[in-house]
Amino acid sequence: MPIVPFLLALASRANPPWHCRARLVLLALAATAAPATLARVPDARVATGTVRTVTDGDTFRLTSGDRIRIAGIDAPETQAQRARCPAERRRGEAAKARLTTMIAGRSIRFTRVGRSYNRTVATVRHGGHDLATRLVESGDARWWPRGKAKPDWCQLD
Known part of the structure; x- marks a missing residue:
């Protein structure tokens, strides 16, 4: 009934x-x-924003002040104290430059999937494309499934 x-x-x-x-x-x-x-009622997890700055190859800040970490990928570190080797830092700077070229100052659409280190973890779309997939395809990031070990960027040398 x-x-x-x-x-x-x-x-x-x-x-x-x-x-x-x-x-x-x-x-x-x-x-x-x-x-x-x-x-x-719109899905509260889905939002849009304009990118103010790119922190590294998988993290950026919106003009609203929100920090966004792209879900499911890892990019090499850009900070000397966090990078495991000089090659990782060089790759990190290249990944940051690529992401900056792709999204800095542009509007993006993202879907929140979690939180990590005071950042929103989200899947991100720009220009109709999944940003994580584009970064992995360009070699600037690697897939990093939840619960798996972080990729080793120093093994490529």
Whole structure:
């Protein structure tokens, strides 16, 4: 039996107290309104923004101040204290330059999938393309599935 007729039938049974009938009627009304309301509510995880600066090959900051980490990939480090070898740092600078060319000052669309180190982790789209895929295809990043060891950028030498 569909939920609304069921709730209304329950409200009319065996003379329940008025407050029970009122609750059941309100539930029936909410059940009929909920699908239409939910259809109009945008997905809070999906957002757009304009890129202010690129931090490295997989992280950037929006003009709103939000820091975005591209989900599912790893780019080489750009900071000397975080890079495992000089080659990783050189590759990191190249990855940062590539990402800067692709998105700096441009509008992007992203879907939040989590948080990490005070950043939003998100899948990112620009110009109709998935940014992670483009970075991996260009060699500036590698796929980094959740729970797996971080790629070793020094093994390429």
